[in-house]
Amino acid sequence: MRPNIRTEADRSPEFASWITSLPGAEKIRECMHCGLCSASCPLFAYMDHSPRQLMHLGREGFRDDVLGSFTIWLCTSCYQCTVECPRQIPVTEIMYALKRRAIEEKVYTKHLPIPVLAREFRRMVTDRGRISESWLVMKLLLKTGVHRMFGMVELGWDLVRTGRFSLRKETIRERGDLARMLEAVGSDGEAVS
Amino acid sequence: MKKLAYYPGCSLIGTGRAYDESLRAVFEALGEPLEELDDWNCCGATSYMSIDKGKAYALASRNLALAEREEADLLTPCNACYLVLEKTRRHLADSAEMGHRVRRALDAVGLSYEGDVRIRHPLEVLTQDVGEERIKEAVKEPLKGLKVAPYYGCQIVRPYATFDDQYHPQTMDRLLKATGAKVVPYPFKTRCCGASQTGTLPEVGLHLVYRLLNEAKARGADVLAVTCPLCQFNLDAGSTTSNRSRSSTSHRSSGWRSESRPRSSASIAPW
């Protein structure tokens, strides 16, 4: 457990200016800490830092606290906080940006299934243009612990039985086009150099 | 009505197969059979956006370009696809920089997108373009006596309120009433179902599902009606799993606190 004290050396001014330079995120500076984002978040109960705290930590530049937080991986993009925020801080979009940066900088728990899902998802879409849900789920389970599969046997059987578990590998026709497009769009340049 | 290109999305050809089949049947019955967008690709969902913004927008925009080539609007039944496509449409219009990058990428494969495609959801099309009157006429077996809790999910009302009220959406209520069903008041209409967390962190996701189901039951609903394949999967699969694992769902909040008063302790939070 990290001690509950921070010195100025723990702050990364670069991180603070990066986060407030995200589109709309300059409004973090106007946050009045009303806590609407936290209280409206359906996943709040499982978070280590509330969205409000996370925004504040980001604004102050506590990079390690923010990127290491479990909170960003819990966000399901339900946009409740974004809609409620009286200061119009785009909390959900900031969460996305934090996920991207955490993945880029590889700062997250290794077996956390969420980034694994994101990576596998991307791989499948990039290769084939579509997602085959059954394959995606199986890959996810393989990578994050086979033991998890046992709890799912019954559910899996239900799906197979109702014809909702297909082993077909979905794909688009113009896979080459898609690959060229993803190549041509270039990189984000959102994260700092 | 401008021509609609049907964009089922990956879930509707997977776990959401039933949704796909019934949607096609409904539009067939209304005399407006669905035509699928040729060679559509995955919208990218939330996962792709978590990795690379530019590629995520490029991915989604290919579908917009394909629809524009067919001079059609996109009809998508999946809430996630709906939001991703709508967000892409808006972002390409608002952000010169992203618009430029994405158009360059489309150009590389001979596609273009001028911004003439609307993103439409079956709820909108059925209530606005088709209209409740025509639906009432087309109903063969009214759902009389069936009590339904309408569940809209998050992403068709947030962050953008496009065709329905953000806090108290009504389109599904109207549609259900047109089919003869009784709509029960359901305050969690737009509360999150946990999305992919049911797969990645089942104990977290299932808890959200439990709340939704429990509330529907408390309101006297026989069934929940959903508009999104992922919501459906979660609520459907969760209706058995969450009950079963309820006893083992020990994730009582570290942050949640409830005021406890003798009078209302029974009716407080379900966890």
Add this chain to the structure above:
Amino acid sequence: MTESEGKPKVAFYWCASCGGCEEAVVDLAEGILDVVGAVDIVMWPVAMDFKRADVEAMPDGSILASFINGAIRTTEQEEMASLLRRKSQLVIAFGACSQLGGIPGLANLFDREGIYQAAYLESPSTENPGGTLPRLRSRENGYELSLPGFYETVRSLGQVIDVDYAIPGCAPHPTVIQSAVATLLSGELPPKGTVLAPDQALCEECPRRESKPLDLSISEFKRPHEVLIDEETCLLAQGLVCLGPATRAGCGAACVCGNMPCSGCSGPTSRVLDHGGKAISGIASLIGADDEETIDAVLEGIPDPVGTFYRYGLPASLLRRKTLS
């Protein structure tokens, strides 16, 4: 005022103009005899055989007054204007072209190349299979021929040489000429820079003035060929663009008397900096619409605003010409 041979010497010269100003002098009819009798004409290319060398030979300042009409378009015109300036005590810009740039000044909407193209190559009546264009020097039968240089921009006389007075009009109205000449001969010269015509707007002498309504509001502009023009009422009140309120009087509202709106040939009064600009301010303000779309719809009735408001004065206006790319 020095007089060498008893009678004062006078010169007339003609630059870029149509010749109408020369006609105007002749139109003085018997009045011209008084003028001719009172002066000794030393230069008048239209009527008399004096050469440039004759003028060059005269001592500087020996001519009492030179009346120069026409705008300055070529190097030759500038040279002649400068020569006459040197030899004359007074230079009078005669007519709209000289005073303001005149109709030839509308060429400032084009550049030299465009004018050449139109005049020597593209106009329907041109036959020029070799595509020959004017050149400064060329050889013909062993002789070297030269042409004056053609400027990119037309200028008023005052933009080229120092001018003492102007007589306005296209062409100047006989009464204006007569009173101007009378003023000059009277010996009591007005301040330099004076335009020798009444310094009030045309409405002052307009026979229709009283018919102008006090609540004028224009909802449609019409062009003279599009309507039957009432002969009594104010032309602006009939929706015709009449520049009378912004134009100098003196002509006796000749055009209005001929049932045509004033097109502004006498230029502005002394208080106005830009003739077209003043007319635009006055006339646009009267448009009976408050929103952009309706205003624009009304303005469709003035299809050529520059040609309408700067018909005689583009070179002398504040903006002078179309910008050159």
Add this chain to the structure above:
Amino acid sequence: MLRENGFGSGPTRDGSTDGSTINGDAPLTNGDPPIRIGVYVCHCGTNIARTVDVERVTEKAGELPGVAVARDYKYMCSDPGQELIKEDIEELGLNRIVVASCSPNLHEGTFRGATAAAGLNPFFFQMVNIREHASWVHEDRDLATEKAVDLVRAAVRRVHHHKALESRRVSIRPEALVVGGGIAGITAALTLAEAGKHVYLVEREASIGGHMAQFDKTFPTLDCAACILTPKMTQVKAHPNITLMTMTEVVKVDGFVGSYEVTVKHRPRYIDVSLCIGCQQCIDACVYKRGKFEDEFDVGLSKRKPIYLPNAQAVPQVVLIDPEQCIQFSSGKCKQTCVEACDRDAIFLDQEEQVETLDVGAIIMATGFQTFDPRRSPHYGYGIYPNVYTALEVERLVNASGPTGGEVVLRDGEKPTSVGIVHCVGSRNQKNNPWCSKVCCMYSLKLAHLIKEKTDAEVYNFYIDMRTPGKGFEEFYQRIAAEGAHLIRGKVASVYQHADGDGEMLVDVEDTLAGMVRRIPVDMLVLAVGLEPRADAEDVRRTFNITCSGDGWFMERHPKLAPVDTFTDGVYLAGCCQGPKDIPETVAQAGAAAGQTLALIDRGYIELEPNTAQVIAEDCSGCKTCIPLCPYQAILQSSRTSSRTRRSTRRSRGCWHMLEQAENAQQTSPEGFEPRIVALFCNWCTYMAADLAGTSRMRYAPNVRVVRVMCSGRIDTQFVMHAFARGADGVLIGGCHPGDCHYQEGNYKALRRFRLLRRVIESLGIEKERLRLEWISASEADRLRRVADEMAADIRALGPLQLSIPAEDFPSAEDAGAELPSPGIAEETAAKEAAVP
């Protein structure tokens, strides 16, 4: 003045446009003494000097023609600063004064005074705004200095043409109009009436008293609102100097300070106010046996009949009939039992709307506020869950004269056991109202106290920041905290009512101090709705020709130094129509507005700005173009000469001759093209917006040189052309939004000219980006910033405006010839000719 000055548009030998003496530096009037200008550049401490090189500006000013002395000084507005001007006028014989300092809206009067004190006509003074328009809005010292130099140069050129003007006096009518009968209007009216002035107090509703009459106790002293307000209401009714007009609205305001003609419309009450004694027998007799319609005064918490008394303490104590609800009006078939019951025959069902004109010298606006409608924030469940109330509703509940007799009970009559009070509803929220409504924290604490006192319920105050600045306020907060109210720092996210619950609601809120979300059961939720401008504030301000700030409140002339004045002389503000206020502040402001009104009336006259238009008869041709253009019908055709026009001095408003300043942009910087943009801004809106940008320390492109005009309608198209001809790369015209013109319709004239002018300049190859017309109100500083930045960027991309100046085009006839036919064509022609045998 020289009548003849070159050839109209000023062509001269050297080919420059500077041919006419209008632009020259020679004295304009023969025989007048030579012009001696004193230029004074103010440091304003470091406010100007920090960004503008004041010494350099002074040095440059000293080099300008006509300038006899140029000085810089730390604070020009100070006594020694003003003394400097006076001494120089006396010792150096100055006859023109230019001060470069702050906005003329602040100190023009000061320096005119100093000029006059030294015996010089005050209108020989000109002010240059290098603080709000330069040092406060720019960062680059060189560019800001350059701009200041340009602005000073423009003013110096301008004062050459100034003439001595005499102010004219206009007498002031002693009557005043007060619009709105809340505590603000009541206070203002009584103050004026006590001073012996006649007051018309106009109130839209059937009774005066306003919001305050609905309250129970007032914070922080908890004294009874009715006890302190009702005596004042009756005093109004009884005062011989007050004409009270209820159910009356102002529909039109004509005239100007000192003599406004106000048209008011009286809505029919169907009762003769002079006959009715408020016995209420008619109400008892009404065919409706009990109340059926929502009572407005009780915010819908009680029912009333179609014939009713507005409230128990209503002034006037007279009933009224609602024609929307009365059967007689809808069907014509009522038994009219009320008419029968009235023994004073005061009921007249055929009463009609009446219109009346009032002549007054000054007007006080006291139109108040409305509360935020919480249906706009649906997650609080207002209108969905029955026991969610607005604070105003609870004010009625706790009020002894309210619908429950002062009992705080739920809809089902039960006492609440747990009450939540949500602060900041509709306030401090970008989606609704961004401002703090100022009174909600205090009234929420008050309600917490009253509810606790009356019900002994648990009370939870959900606040974001507890704002208690005020006399005794913080102490009150401490008292409520000590009483045991739960003070939870966090905004309520959602309200949820269980399907099987007993009306109890669950409130989710982050307790931000504890860092956890709490779920709190309440059976009553009170929404502390904020204050906002009335829905029709926009219409009202138009009627009175005053301005609203961007948030919709009526705008004061100066936020600090003129908080009760408006930009319209003789119209003053009192109370919440200008912004959220509590009662003492409202009363203080109403007193101040009354004081200003008294000062105006008791002086008996005002001095009008003397810079009004005049007709020079000998120059006038009688073209009558000006007559339809004057919205005040001030230009009259003289009956004697019939051809001439003459002006009515009484009515015409000031127009200034601005041509000189429009040409200040003649220099282009040598390297790195920085466009010069001449901005012609209306004094009443865009110029004010530029001042606001300054006081807000916004940063915008330093390319803009502002010239103040009294109205965009004053802008002759020649000004624009002149600016272009003198080297401006762009011209920006700023005027009031359509419908907002200070002179009624000047901006429409500007628009008409602009549309035609734009066609002309485009035909002449000048890109349309170089000429813009923008409607920017006094509050839209941000818009001004955006437009200035945009325009600077657009023109920077276009490059300098290249108007051909013939003098440069034609270095010599030889060179001109050499440019002739392009070599390609010439050679080709020569070759062809050579080929001919």
